[in-house]
Amino acid sequence: MRGPGHQEPTRKSNMERRHPESGQGLTHREVPRLVGLLLTMALMNALLYLCLDQFFSSLRHSTEDPKPCPHGYFKMGQMKNCSPWLSCKELRAEVRQLKCTGEGAVKRVFLSEWKERKVALSHLTSLKMKDDFLHGLQMLKSLQSKHIVTLLGYCEEDNTLLTEYHPLGSLSNLEEILNLSKYQNVNTWQHRLQLAMDYIGIINYLHRSPLGTLVMCDSNDLPKTLSQYLLTSNFSIVANDLDALPLVNHSSGMFVKCGHRELHGDFVAPEQLWPYGEHRPFHDDLMPSYDEKIDIWKIPDVSNFLLGHIEGSDMVRFHLFDIHKACKSQIPAERPTAQDILDTYQKVFNSLGDTVTSQTREML
Secondary structure, X not given: OOOHHHHHHHHHHHHHHHHXXXXXXOOOOHHHHHHHHHHHHHHHHHHHHHHHXXXXXXXXXXXXXXXXXOOOEEOOOOOOOOEEOEOHHHHHXXXXXXXXXXXXXXXXXXEEEEOOEEXXXXXXXXXXXXXXXXXXXXXXXXXXXXXXXXXXXXEOOOOEEEEEOOOOOEHHHHHHHHOOHHHHHHOXXXXXXXXXXXXXXXXXXXXXXXXXXXXXXXOOOHHHHHOOEEEOOOOOEEEOOOOOOOEEEOOOOEOEOOOOOOEOOOOOOHHHEOOOOOOOXXXXXXXXXXXXXXXXXXXHHHHHHHHOOOOOHHHHHHHOHXXXXXXXXOOHHHOOOHHHHHHHHHHHHHHHHHXXXXXXXXXX
16 A cells, blocks of 8 residues: 555655746747737738728718719708809808908908808909909819819909818918828828829819810919918818919910019929020010920929828839939920829829738738
């Protein structure tokens, strides 16, 4: 028979085998669990990124009305039906002016209210600018589309016009807006590249407009150019200031000159600069005219601003290098069309988007 103390060595040896393991930081079983947890978190972040990107892409598409109103009518916000442009009588009786939000050479703009909706009411600043005001109004009336701010009404007698109000304001506010915490989820290279495509889409629309080839003349420097556009609540761009859109007609030899003063700097196209040197004083009558290719020259600079300096933006610039180099050709005729540039941007967007998606799927 075995004595009572015979089992003691066995129990002690078992305890000795278990004890060293309990003193280690992580067991062999716990290490795989930790790695799995980290992988799960990485995959969740990747899925969240894709979901957010899909959400904001669908938001942009959902806010684009597939059935635009007929000429002379408008629809904005949550309006279900198109309404005719407001007349002088309606503007005077139904629009309540709140506060001035901006002023340019031609118009003074007031945040106003119409039927409990925020709107933008513009007044002519000076009678000597009336021709520019009426030109801008005519452009608004003729070019209504997804690329142009929505016209709600006008009154030539009072020199006023009413347009949709966009609370994010001018495109020049972009960096300030994207630095706000509530907009961090759209501060990505995808959304910034889409903004650049919106801008080029507007230029392409103006160059192929129902009225003919129009040139965006109010664009002699970057800040002035950005001020011509508004950033909408769904993060797209619309042209707002159409007071200086002269017409080019190549077949009849009709070209343009943007203003009557000498221009300087490298933002404007070379053909916009005085070609006869410093020793010959500038004279507007001697200044050669030019065509819509001045808008093409400026696209890389505007795009560079819109892309910003965030993760992925330099990668986008690398893929756009060749088309931007073509835009900066010293010979206007050798520059690509806005449609060519838009097509290239779309290819880059699709290519880089497919790369990101495939990498995420491989992680999954």
